[in-house]
Amino acid sequence: MDILNALVVFLNFVFIPGLAYGAQLALGALGVTLIYGILRFSNFAHGDTMAFGTMVTILFTWWFQSMGISFGVLPTALLALPFGIAITAAMTLGTDRVVYRFYRKQKAAPVILVMVSLGVMFVMNGIVRLIIGVDDQNFADGGRFLISAGDFKTMTGLAEGLAIKSTQAVTVVTALVVMGLLFWFLQKTRTGKSMRAFSDNEDLALLSGINPDRVVQVTWIIAAALATIAGVLYGLDKSFKPFVYFQLLLPIFAAAIVGGLGSPIGAIAGGFVIAFSEVMVTYAWKKVVTYLVPESMAPEGLLQLMSTDYKFAVSFAILILVLIFMPTGLFKGKSV
Amino acid sequence: MTRNLALFAAVGLLFLLTGMFQSWNLALSILNISLISAIMALGVNIQWGYAGLFNTGIMGFTALGGLAVVLVSARPVAEGWAAGGSGILLGLFLGAASIALAIFAWNRLPKGGLRMAATLAIVVAGFVLFRMVFDPAVNAVEAFNPATAGNIGGLGLPATLAWPVGGLLAAGAAWAIGKIALGLRSDYLAIATLGIAEIIIAVMKNEDWLARGVKNIIDMPRPWPVPYEVSLQQSAAFVDWATRWGFAPTTASSIIVKLIYAALFLAVLLAVIWLSERALKSPWGRMMRAIRDNEVSAAAMGKDVTRRHLQVFILGSAVVGIAGAMYTSMAGQLTPGEYNPLRFTFLIWVMVIVGGSGNNWGAVLGGLLIGWLWLIVESLGPMVMGGIVAGLSEGPLKAHLIDSAQHMRLLTMGVVLLLVLRFSPRGLIPEK
Numbered sequence: 001m002d003i004l005n006a007l008v009v010f011l012n013f014v015f016i017p018g019l020a021y022g023a024q025l026a027l028g029a030l031g032v033t034l035i036y037g038i039l040r041f042s043n044f045a046h047g048d049t050m051a052f053g054t055m056v057t058i059l060f061t062w063w064f065q066s067m068g069i070s071f072g073v074l075p076t077a078l079l080a081l082p083f084g085i086a087i088t089a090a091m092t093l094g095t096d097r098v099v100y101r102f103y104r105k106q107k108a109a110p111v112i113l114v115m116v117s118l119g120v121m122f123v124m125n126g127i128v129r130l131i132i133g134v135d136d137q138n139f140a141d142g143g144r145f146l147i148s149a150g151d152f153k154t155m156t157g158l159a160e161g162l163a164i165k166s167t168q169a170v171t172v173v174t175a176l177v178v179m180g181l182l183f184w185f186l187q188k189t190r191t192g193k194s195m196r197a198f199s200d201n202e203d204l205a206l207l208s209g210i211n212p213d214r215v216v217q218v219t220w221i222i223a224a225a226l227a228t229i230a231g232v233l234y235g236l237d238k239s240f241k242p243f244v245y246f247q248l249l250l251p252i253f254a255a256a257i258v259g260g261l262g263s264p265i266g267a268i269a270g271g272f273v274i275a276f277s278e279v280m281v282t283y284a285w286k287k288v289v290t291y292l293v294p295e296s297m298a299p300e301g302l303l304q305l306m307s308t309d310y311k312f313a314v315s316f317a318i319l320i321l322v323l324i325f326m327p328t329g330l331f332k333g334k335s336v
Numbered sequence: 337m338t339r340n341l342a343l344f345a346a347v348g349l350l351f352l353l354t355g356m357f358q359s360w361n362l363a364l365s366i367l368n369i370s371l372i373s374a375i376m377a378l379g380v381n382i383q384w385g386y387a388g389l390f391n392t393g394i395m396g397f398t399a400l401g402g403l404a405v406v407l408v409s410a411r412p413v414a415e416g417w418a419a420g421g422s423g424i425l426l427g428l429f430l431g432a433a434s435i436a437l438a439i440f441a442w443n444r445l446p447k448g449g450l451r452m453a454a455t456l457a458i459v460v461a462g463f464v465l466f467r468m469v470f471d472p473a474v475n476a477v478e479a480f481n482p483a484t485a486g487n488i489g490g491l492g493l494p495a496t497l498a499w500p501v502g503g504l505l506a507a508g509a510a511w512a513i514g515k516i517a518l519g520l521r522s523d524y525l526a527i528a529t530l531g532i533a534e535i536i537i538a539v540m541k542n543e544d545w546l547a548r549g550v551k552n553i554i555d556m557p558r559p560w561p562v563p564y565e566v567s568l569q570q571s572a573a574f575v576d577w578a579t580r581w582g583f584a585p586t587t588a589s590s591i592i593v594k595l596i597y598a599a600l601f602l603a604v605l606l607a608v609i610w611l612s613e614r615a616l617k618s619p620w621g622r623m624m625r626a627i628r629d630n631e632v633s634a635a636a637m638g639k640d641v642t643r644r645h646l647q648v649f650i651l652g653s654a655v656v657g658i659a660g661a662m663y664t665s666m667a668g669q670l671t672p673g674e675y676n677p678l679r680f681t682f683l684i685w686v687m688v689i690v691g692g693s694g695n696n697w698g699a700v701l702g703g704l705l706i707g708w709l710w711l712i713v714e715s716l717g718p719m720v721m722g723g724i725v726a727g728l729s730e731g732p733l734k735a736h737l738i739d740s741a742q743h744m745r746l747l748t749m750g751v752v753l754l755l756v757l758r759f760s761p762r763g764l765i766p767e768k
Contacts, residue, residue: 099754114522
């Protein structure tokens with residue numbers, strides 16, 4: 001029995017990675033859910049918007065690095081982030097003007113808008129591949145660890161180390177700040193309130209004199225910011241590969257639906273539900289259990305419920321369960 | 337009518353020009369893949385055009401068709417079967433049985449904590465039992481000669497038989513996914529199918545016992561009337577015939593093989609289109625369109641909308657599965673790594689939308705046209721890009737631009753899709 005070591009292993013391999021991944025998914029799902037709440041369609045281009053924003057940020061990071069600008073222990077990408085957000089926001093606003101606005105004026109069916117977002121996804125995917133290529137790009141710099149496994153061991157004298165990568169810490173802190181700002185904006189500011197009113201009841205909001213074009217524009221800007229931040233954090237934590245961002249669509253949609261499409265707080269909850277389930281189901285629990293049970297009962301197998309190759313199956317399974325048992329999600333989203 | 341004929345003639349001309357200016361071999365291989373894509377587009381059109389169902393998992397159904405080819409026609413691996421075949425079957429049966437039992441318990445028990453606990457207990461026990469039986473069997477199968485086998489092999493049956501089996505596999509998957517996601521809001525089906533397709537590909541990549549995963553299965557037998565190029569070249573009669581007409585025997589043999597494939601695919605395409613046209617013009621087709629155009633009033637007229645949707649979703653997916661099996665049959669090998677959603681799902685959507693959703697001939701035209709465009713850019717793109725950047729001095733920028741020509745395809749397809757949706761949403765051949 002060695003509860004402390006078991007706890008450290010759990011924190012190191014399950015809790016901290018899950019927390020960072022959950023924060024990334026939550027930011028992605030927030031973007032999806034906002035678009036859904038205001039514009040009323042599932043945006044299939046969101047994964048590629050993330051990729052686009054990350055790509056722009058990476059380009060700025062490289063430029064800063066070449067000029068010798070750095071951010072101390074923090075990754076340079078954080079300095080480049082505002083520029084990435086600005087360009088991505090310009091891009092989403094442009095897309096809305098050129099593509100989506102036409103269908104909004106026509107009051108096209110949601111499924112048509114979904115299909116249009118497929119076209120946008122194609123274009124953005126093409127642009128990203130054209131500019132930065134399809135390969136892995138690693139752009140994390142600055143300090144590697146907040147606490148490294150070795151330091152932790154000497155500090156506490158435990159057999160197991162707890163490593164906190166600086167990218168994980170940056171992810172969680174940034175995500176908390178962004179979520180706080182977003183909720184402050186939605187709850188306290190006039191524009192935020194008009195967005196919520198528009199999402200709740202479009203006709204009533206229009207009658208009360210809310211300018212729909214402005215609401216839509218602000219939504220796109222926020223969605224672009226959320227997508228870029230989520231993408232950059234994910235890229236810092238793992239690495240940037242355009243196709244992986246496309247595949248993130250599934251867990252992000254699952255998170256948004258689990259929380260309830262259209263509900264921001266639900267998107268955050270959904271992000272963490274999906275991330276922790278994914279990490280816990282694909283983690284091999286052998287080490288933790290070995291510490292917890294008497295030596296004679298130590299397990300022989302890996303105690304892994306599913307191989308990591310099937311991590312998408314986890315988000316999919318949760319998605320299916322939610323669709324069967326509560327189609328409006330945990331926080332009662334829309335089911336138009 | 338004349339306009340439609342002219343459109344088909346124009347697309348035919350594109351293939352002829354490719355044959356004349358590049359090579360007939362290339363033109364025919366593009367044609368074969370385009371014919372298969374046209375069948376897939378027909379399947380998607382059944383779902384989207386007849387019923388307004390948005391399926392983003394076409395890739396998964398295509399891959400299931402490919403899997404059927406391996407399971408039906410690949411050489412049997414008797415040792416693999418003996419080692420763990422029965423264990424794998426038993427494991428899969430136990431897994432399926434426990435899911436069925438859990439659903440049964442959920443439906444039959446009275447609401448409350450007991451129902452929840454019982455269902456959960458059945459699922460957990462079923463999972464443990466499944467892993468206990470399944471894992472050792474898989475290890476036994478994969479241990480046998482992993483360099484060349486390590487799988488349970490196929491049944492060694494004729495390859496043509498695999499095509500309908502591919503349709504059945506895809507239909508089964510469509511039934512499961514449709515049962516869950518249909519009847520909810522429209523985007524849920526899109527998201528659920530996106531997920532199931534990723535999972536099908538993940539299973540095919542990682543379950544080595546099934547079809548060797550990413551180690552691929554090669555050298556699968558060809559469907560019935562198609563000969564091998566080598567055996568044609570060895571036949572004296574064929575060489576004699578080819579030289580008499582002034583062809584090189586090697587080129588002639590590969591062209592003959594491709595022509596036979598094209599005839600086979602064309603036969604399937606015509607059969608599918610005939611059946612779908614009949615269905616569309618029948619009372620069933622009118623009912624489907626009525627449901628598509630106004631679900632509420634169709635339901636008020638006593639039509640079971642969800643059931644009809646499930647039916648049409650299964651039918652469309654089966655057609656896609658058949659086409660997927662044909663694709664793998666022609667390639668002669670199953671490579672799960674090549675299934676990419678942009679190529680196998682979204683490109684098919686571009687075909688349907690460009691051709692004209694709701695119109696079968698439109699879907700076929702779109703399949704042929706976009707299929708040609710997609711593949712011709714593969715061979716012409718770098719050349720054109722090379723011409724554009726010829727003036728630039730050698731350097732990393734020039735190399736990058738030439739390399740990136742292949743990505744131009746995605747961009748072009750996206751722009752085409754957006755333009756058609758905006759300016760001609762009914763497509764080249766609109767629904768009547």
